[in-house]
Structure formats: structure tokens, C-alpha cells
Amino acid sequence: MEKQLSIKTLDQLSRDVAVPDYDVHKSQCGIVHIGPGAFHRAHQAYYTDLALAYGGNWRIHGVSMRSNTLKKALAPQDNLYSLAVVDNTPSLRVIGAIKTLSTLSEDRGVITAALCSPATKIISLTVTEKGYCLNNTGSLDVENPDIQHDLANPDFPISAVGLITQALKAREHSGDADVTIISCDNVTDNGKKLAKAVIDFAYYLSPELAHWIQDNIAFPCTMVDSITPATDDEVKSNVSANLGLKDDWPIQRETFTQWVIEDHFSGPRPPWEKVGVTFTKDVTFFEKAKLRILNGTHSTLAYVGLLFGKETVYDAISTPAIQALISELLEREIIPSIKTDSIQTLNQYADDIVARYHNKHIRHMLSQIAWDGSQKLPFRILDTIRDNLHAKREINLLCVPIAAWCLFVTHKARSGDAITDPKASTLINLASQNAFEPIAVTNALLNETVIFAELSTNSVFRGHVLAQVKSLSAWSSRGVDETLQLLLGELL
Incomplete structure (x- = not known):
């Protein structure tokens, strides 16, 4: 023995x-x-x-x-x-x-x-x-x-x-x-x-x-x-x-x-x-950099990657179109949201994060990262969106993971798969009540003020999310690279 x-x-x-x-x-x-x-x-x-x-x-x-x-x-x-x-x-x-x-x-x-x-x-x-x-x-x-x-x-x-x-x-x-x-x-x-x-x-x-x-x-x-x-x-x-x-x-x-x-x-x-x-x-700077740069892109990889059949962080970041999305998201919308006197340090931190994602020895499952989205997204993505809206910066790319999450909920509910989230029953009921139709489900989810607070009534935010849902829903006929290349072409 x-x-x-x-x-x-x-x-x-x-x-x-x-x-x-x-x-x-x-x-x-x-x-x-x-x-x-x-x-x-x-x-x-x-x-x-x-x-x-x-x-x-x-x-x-x-x-x-x-x-x-x-x-x-x-x-x-x-x-x-x-x-x-x-x-x-x-x-x-x-x-x-x-x-x-x-x-x-x-x-x-x-x-x-x-x-x-x-x-x-x-x-x-x-x-x-x-x-x-x-x-x-x-x-x-x-x-x-x-x-x-x-x-x-x-x-x-x-x-x-x-x-x-x-x-x-x-x-x-x-x-x-x-x-x-x-x-x-x-x-x-x-x-x-x-x-x-x-x-x-x-x-x-x-x-x-x-x-x-x-x-x-x-x-x-x-x-x-x-x-x-x-x-x-x-x-x-x-x-x-x-x-x-x-x-x-x-x-x-x-x-x-x-x-x-x-x-x-x-x-x-x-x-x-x-x-x-x-x-x-003061932990604020370290906290914000980590939550937005690492956790924000982690959630993006999870929901976008799962949408296109990827299993791990390495699988997702190794897909050229997904890596391009992450790079553009960091450069254009996440890093500008973090106040610092040393943008070079922040850029290096972001490069180090992406390099960590390329560790092929780690099987970090996207399904695990996708747990508790209703609780995580407000800190990882929505706060960045709020800051960018207030500063009149772009939020196009930041709305992609929100759209992907809405589709994640829709597809999980339609297939009868369990959703690991404290609000799982609410999410599944909303999807069912809207016949699992992506746009209708997305509108219903965005109405959940417990998750989205004042963003629920922000027409700019809602408009971008709905547009991204339409674009991402076309993946079944085009595939990940073409879909995301077209999406980035529309947004940039």
C-alpha cells in the first residue's frame, strides 16, 4: 500500500x-x-x-x-x-x-x-x-x-x-x-x-x-x-x-x-x-490594476472563450482573434481607466498578465472562471465601464464580455445546464420567460438593477451590449476568428 x-x-x-x-x-x-x-x-x-x-x-x-x-x-x-x-x-x-x-x-x-x-x-x-x-x-x-x-x-x-x-x-x-x-x-x-x-x-x-x-x-x-x-x-x-x-x-x-x-x-x-x-x-492602485487588467480580461476570456468552444485560458489566449480582442481591450479601454503616473509600469503589468495566460502547463478551466458572474462582473468590468462613461471614453470592447455573459446564460438555460451563480434561478427564469431568444434575454438581464444598478437605464451601455450580442450570435455560421475579426473591425 x-x-x-x-x-x-x-x-x-x-x-x-x-x-x-x-x-x-x-x-x-x-x-x-x-x-x-x-x-x-x-x-x-x-x-x-x-x-x-x-x-x-x-x-x-x-x-x-x-x-x-x-x-x-x-x-x-x-x-x-x-x-x-x-x-x-x-x-x-x-x-x-x-x-x-x-x-x-x-x-x-x-x-x-x-x-x-x-x-x-x-x-x-x-x-x-x-x-x-x-x-x-x-x-x-x-x-x-x-x-x-x-x-x-x-x-x-x-x-x-x-x-x-x-x-x-x-x-x-x-x-x-x-x-x-x-x-x-x-x-x-x-x-x-x-x-x-x-x-x-x-x-x-x-x-x-x-x-x-x-x-x-x-x-x-x-x-x-x-x-x-x-x-x-x-x-x-x-x-x-x-x-x-x-x-x-x-x-x-x-x-x-x-x-x-x-x-x-x-x-x-x-x-x-x-x-x-x-x-x-493604500492598496487602491494595486487593487484596481489587478481587478481590471487581470480579472477583467480573465472574465472576458471565460465568456468569449466558452462561447466559441474553448476549455482553458491557454486554449482561449492561443486563439489569434481572442488574443487580439484582449490586447485591444487592454490598450484602448482598461489601462486608460486606471490613473497612474507611470503608464509604462501599467503597460508592463498588462504584458506580464498576458504572458501568464500563455502558460501551457496550467489547465485553468474557463468554466471555473465563469462561476458567479452576477457577483464578479460588477467589480471586474462594470466599474471600468462606469469610469469610462464618466470620462467620455469608449466602452465598445468592454461590452463584449457583458454580451458574451448574456449569451452564456441564454445557452446554459436553453440546454438545461446548471449555472454556478448565487442568482442562478433568477437568470434561468429570465431566459425561460423570454423563450431563450438572445436579444430578449439580454434586455431582461440588463434590467436586473441588483447586478447593473444605474447602468440598466443607460441607453449607450445597453445599445453597445445589444449590438455585441447580435454580432457574437453569428458565430455558429462563421467561427471564432472571422466573427471576432469582423466584430473588432466594427468597433475600432
């Missing part, structure tokens, strides 16, 4: 495999992380693993809000797992930063104790946009079922917002305010939005609690970046072969990784600055 990765078998690994450079027996937890998915394990846990070599009790207590799958998979491995960096020069590292994994439905008492423990100095989270439970005005969505449950049962929360507030209420009582709450999600002003959600929630429980949180607890903004495809059986097989040990849930990512954190903390922090994390007074 193949031996399993664990603390006991670490000494059996090849010298080519990096291992934790600290005592995994003695080091304790100082971080509780809500949502220990693949990105967290490839990114924040990786940086923390490196930082632990400089000392301190900064291991992570991971908290899954729903599933116990990760907990069960990593338990036999002492919560160790492999990080495969996939590039022309691949590497493999065993990460030991996660000491404990818990699931809310099974370990509520353990989780509450960890969140309230004086030893915990950082509470971080990756729960995606929908986990913040905000409405389209940026305030707490009190109509959200999870928030309604938590307001009625504040001692038994099921949302991340409710869980954090419960912990801060206990810390207010104990006078233990030296804890920092760090959002690591791809959301603009993520720290400010998380603070807004938590303080709004706390206010419903107690105005005094809300004021205490506002006065004592830091919610720094962050920018995170590294392409992290989902783990499949092929990844598991390759990693186990290279390890010489069985790893039930390894992860993979590209070489490039970046973490920028606003230098605003309520208490101590790991020595992340020694291992490549950037601390800054």
Missing part, C-alpha cells in the same frame, strides 16, 4: 521537495481562516508557511462554513498538503501552515473558542463576493436568508459575517481587541466592505458593540493574485508520483504570486514582509 504524506513521512521525501522550515510539533495557531479553499492554501497559507521559519505561533486554524470534505481528506496527513508550482520550471513544496481544520456544523464550539482565543491575532477569510452578504448599495443585505437567520440566532451564526461579529462581541466583553480581520477576496475595497458588513450586523445586535468594533478593530484592504486551477485526478496522480507518497488533496498554481496588504493592524502580525508580502498605506 502506498504510504501517505504525514509528519512521520516527511523525512522520506526527495530533497527536491521543499518542506516546512520550522517545528510543526511545537508551533501553535495565531490565525483563524474562514474558507480554506484552494486559493487560500496556495496563497495566504503558502506565505504563512514561509513566514513561520522566522518564528512565532502563526499556524492556521481553517474553518469550513459548509463542507467537511477538506477536513476529512487532510486529517490522515496531519493537515499537510503539497503545493505544485506549474511552469516551465516546476517545483513542489509541502505546506504545514494549517494546524487544524474544523467544520461549522461539526465543530462549532471549537471554532468559537478559536475565534475568541487571546492567542488568535488574525482572523482572515476567503468566502467570495457572495459571502459578504451586501446589497447593491454596499450595505448589509438584511433580506439575505443567512443574515436573517443570524440576526434571529446571533449565538449560532451560519454566515461569516455573523461568525466574526459573534467573536468580536465576546472580545469586547473580555477587552481583547488586538485582533485584525483580513479579507483576502477579489473584491474592491474588500476590507472596507467587510467592515461595513460586520459593523452593520453588529449594530442590529447592539449599537455599543458596533461603535466598539469601529473604534478598535482594523479591517485592512488587500490585493491577492495567483492563478490557482482546481485540483483534478491528474494533478493528484502527478503530485503523488513526484512525492513518492500519497497526497489526497494537493493544489497547484502558477509561479507568479502577489499579496499586497494595507498597513493597518489592531495587533501583531506574522513577518510576512520577509517573504514577499507588500505592505502599503
